[in-house]
Amino acid sequence: MKALLRFPGERKIMLADCPIPSLKPHSVLVRTSATVISPGTEFNQAQQTTASLIQKAWQRPDLVALTLKSLRSDGARQTFDRVQNRLGRPLSMGYCGAGVVHAVADGIADLACGQRVAIGGMNYANHAEWNVVPKNFACPIPDEVSDQKAAFTTLYALALHALRQGGTGIGDRVAILGAGLIGQLVVQTALAAGARTSVIEPNLIRHKTAKTIGATGTYHAAQDAPGKQFDTVYICAPAQGNHTLIDDAARLCRDRGTIVCVGDVAPHGTRDILYIKEIDLRQVRSYGPGRYDPAYEEAGQDYPEGHVRWTVNRYMKAALDLMADGRLDPLPLITRDIMFDAIADHFTRGADADDLATVVHFAHSEMAQDGDSKSPNAHADTQDFLVAPQPISMPRSQPRRDKPVTLGLIGTGNYLGGSILPLLRKHTRIDVLACASQSGLSALAAARKFRAAKAYSDVTDILDNFEINSVIIATRHDSHATLADKALAASKHVWLEKPIAITHDDLERLRPHATNQKSVFMIGHNRRYAAMSQKLRKLLPPDAKQFHYRVRFKPLFTDHWLNRPDQGGRTIGEISHFIDLMTYLSRAKISDIACDWRDRKRGDSIWRVLFSDGSVGEVSYLHTTRNEPKETLEIAAPEFGATLHDWRRLQVNGKVVMRNWRARDKGQKDAIEAFVAAIEKGVPGPDTPSLNDEINLMERILNAANT
Numbered sequence: 001m002k003a004l005l006r007f008p009g010e011r012k013i014m015l016a017d018c019p020i021p022s023l024k025p026h027s028v029l030v031r032t033s034a035t036v037i038s039p040g041t042e043f044n045q046a047q048q049t050t051a052s053l054i055q056k057a058w059q060r061p062d063l064v065a066l067t068l069k070s071l072r073s074d075g076a077r078q079t080f081d082r083v084q085n086r087l088g089r090p091l092s093m094g095y096c097g098a099g100v101v102h103a104v105a106d107g108i109a110d111l112a113c114g115q116r117v118a119i120g121g122m123n124y125a126n127h128a129e130w131n132v133v134p135k136n137f138a139c140p141i142p143d144e145v146s147d148q149k150a151a152f153t154t155l156y157a158l159a160l161h162a163l164r165q166g167g168t169g170i171g172d173r174v175a176i177l178g179a180g181l182i183g184q185l186v187v188q189t190a191l192a193a194g195a196r197t198s199v200i201e202p203n204l205i206r207h208k209t210a211k212t213i214g215a216t217g218t219y220h221a222a223q224d225a226p227g228k229q230f231d232t233v234y235i236c237a238p239a240q241g242n243h244t245l246i247d248d249a250a251r252l253c254r255d256r257g258t259i260v261c262v263g264d265v266a267p268h269g270t271r272d273i274l275y276i277k278e279i280d281l282r283q284v285r286s287y288g289p290g291r292y293d294p295a296y297e298e299a300g301q302d303y304p305e306g307h308v309r310w311t312v313n314r315y316m317k318a319a320l321d322l323m324a325d326g327r328l329d330p331l332p333l334i335t336r337d338i339m340f341d342a343i344a345d346h347f348t349r350g351a352d353a354d355d356l357a358t359v360v361h362f363a364h365s366e367m368a369q370d371g372d373s374k375s376p377n378a379h380a381d382t383q384d385f386l387v388a389p390q391p392i393s394m395p396r397s398q399p400r401r402d403k404p405v406t407l408g409l410i411g412t413g414n415y416l417g418g419s420i421l422p423l424l425r426k427h428t429r430i431d432v433l434a435c436a437s438q439s440g441l442s443a444l445a446a447a448r449k450f451r452a453a454k455a456y457s458d459v460t461d462i463l464d465n466f467e468i469n470s471v472i473i474a475t476r477h478d479s480h481a482t483l484a485d486k487a488l489a490a491s492k493h494v495w496l497e498k499p500i501a502i503t504h505d506d507l508e509r510l511r512p513h514a515t516n517q518k519s520v521f522m523i524g525h526n527r528r529y530a531a532m533s534q535k536l537r538k539l540l541p542p543d544a545k546q547f548h549y550r551v552r553f554k555p556l557f558t559d560h561w562l563n564r565p566d567q568g569g570r571t572i573g574e575i576s577h578f579i580d581l582m583t584y585l586s587r588a589k590i591s592d593i594a595c596d597w598r599d600r601k602r603g604d605s606i607w608r609v610l611f612s613d614g615s616v617g618e619v620s621y622l623h624t625t626r627n628e629p630k631e632t633l634e635i636a637a638p639e640f641g642a643t644l645h646d647w648r649r650l651q652v653n654g655k656v657v658m659r660n661w662r663a664r665d666k667g668q669k670d671a672i673e674a675f676v677a678a679i680e681k682g683v684p685g686p687d688t689p690s691l692n693d694e695i696n697l698m699e700r701i702l703n704a705a706n707t
Contacts, residue, residue: 003128009087019440026300120154170194178237411475481506502568530667544614
């Protein structure tokens with residue numbers, strides 16, 4: 001399919017070929033008929049994309065700080081690889097549109113194939129021929145509403161949520177600062193609510209449009225408008241740095257009036273004027289309750305209407321109903337209509353101050369053929385959109401097929417892209433032939449780095465490919481066991497990033513393969529392959545030892561996927577790394593594992609491991625707020641002591657025996673080499689645990705964690 005993509009590393013925006021995204025749970029696959037370009041948001045994205053590295057650094061000082069931190073801890077090479085991976089990943093554009101449902105995930109009863117729907121959400125309702133949209137961001141379109149109008153639904157949802165935040169009702173006096181597209185939509189919704197509405201905007205054409213749709217007063221600047229007159233002032237213009245918009249809005253407000261920040265407005269205001277009038281300052285968070293909540297967006301969970309009356313989906317439905325009644329009409333706000341194949345040129349020309357809304361029409365839409373259709377039956381012939389996803393071949397020379405490892409990459413996220421991919425590109429005995437990710441975009445970025453790799457959104461395209469003999473699986477944790485099961489059943493050699501599984505049921509799925517293991521199977525427990533681990537193992541005494549492993553980690557964002565219960569949590573996802581390393585160093589089998597949860601929700605825990613030779617291990621896995629090393633491993637035995645300092649320095653009996661000057665080496669390169677060697681020889685190396693060993697280790701971990 002075609003999609004409008006931003007390529008930050010190449011500093012360009014282009015209409016590119018990419019895989020049709022695969023259907024996710026709680027989502028629908030939609031063939032797009034129309035989208036709307038929101039000029040403020042999207043031309044700002046375009047400007048960020050085409051900016052130089054220095055300009056990007058100025059725009060995002062937070063990312064610069066993270067890069068500098070990575071440079072200090074991981075070295076120049078790894079930091080460069082990670083930055084290149086992020087810059088090389090294409091980004092989608094768009095967040096509001098309309099189309100026809102092509103496929104529906106299991107369990108969705110209120111949406112059906114062939115149904116016209118309004119769609120919304122950044123990274124969901126993209127300027128693309130096909131989109132996978134969460135069910136709560138898709139809403140059936142009434143017969144009376146055309147696709148062209150329905151494409152504005154998400155933008156109207158934002159305006160309705162702004163009105164709800166401002167408490168605007170019949171007879172209220174309202175001022176809108178900034179009459180761009182969002183400001184005009186707020187004007188319309190405020191008028192529909194019965195408010196008397198004035199607009200403050202320097203652009204004369206926008207003045208005229210505001211009057212056309214019903215604004216009672218227009219002013220060129222806030223100083224021209226009467227002060228102390230308005231119940232609510234909506235700021236619909238962006239304002240960063242030192243600005244006076246909030247002060248201007250406060251002057252316009254009556255005593256105890258309300259200011260609602262709809263645009264990207266930094267909260268800078270003079271206390272005195274806000275204090276004297278007791279101004280209520282409020283913020284609009286996107287399209288309403290549910291936005292940015294993974295449970296609402298990704299898991300399809302709704303809020304009870306009795307507790308949360310208005311959500312994203314309910315705002316969307318209200319907007320569609322108001323358009324059907326004629327009380328909202330976006331047509332006067334459309335300044336351009338373009339075909340989808342011209343969208344890249346539209347962004348190349350740059351923003352026009354006189355533009356409000358640009359509607360993008362797709363080639364298969366009724367508007368593109370003979371006028372905009374209002375009838376859902378116009379798309380009832382589903383044969384028109386039953387198009388199978390096509391792989392995207394990069395125009396490069398064909399690779400030789402005489403290399404021992406022909407590889408498919410499943411899950412091309414930040415870890416694989418920044419840490420593993422650079423090693424694969426340099427490996428002389430590996431050919432990467434395919435990459436897969438759910439959206440297809442990160443797979444496209446990964447495929448572009450190899451000679452003839454293809455990008456997919458469906459893993460079956462890799463598992464069914466007889467040319468591919470091996471896979472690396474680096475998806476989210478809840479899919480690890482399922483994908484490994486399918487890959488082993490397809491006779492592929494498997495490298496599976498930890499953890500092997502997060503539930504006992506997942507482990508049982510893999511047990512049949514352990515009894516008759518024909519393919520090479522490795523978990524990404526790379527620490528056992530690191531040069532420091534190899535050196536330390538040779539120097540350790542044969543008697544029982546005591547291991548004390550201090551692991552200190554920084555908090556993740558609360559909505560990070562690792563914090564979700566269905567992903568097992570951060571601790572279950574990572575703890576096997578450290579227990580595996582102690583097992584490797586002890587040369588003994590585990591006899592027991594116990595877990596002492598200090599804060600289960602946060603993941604803080606103490607793990608105690610007993611070994612068959614009498615060795616004892618402890619992993620202290622705790623949050624930290626200090627700038628301290630993530631990993632410190634101390635090993636004690638009679639007349640012996642060793643400390644591994646965060647994979648930078650190995651000290652034995654008070655003497656430094658090994659040091660990594662440039663960067664931490666945790667063994668990824670050596671682990672990949674062991675994987676390749678095992679495939680070449682047809683048998684894993686002596687230091688590689690079997691599938692049965694890995695299953696037993698994870699079973700002990702899950703038992704200890706009471707999971």
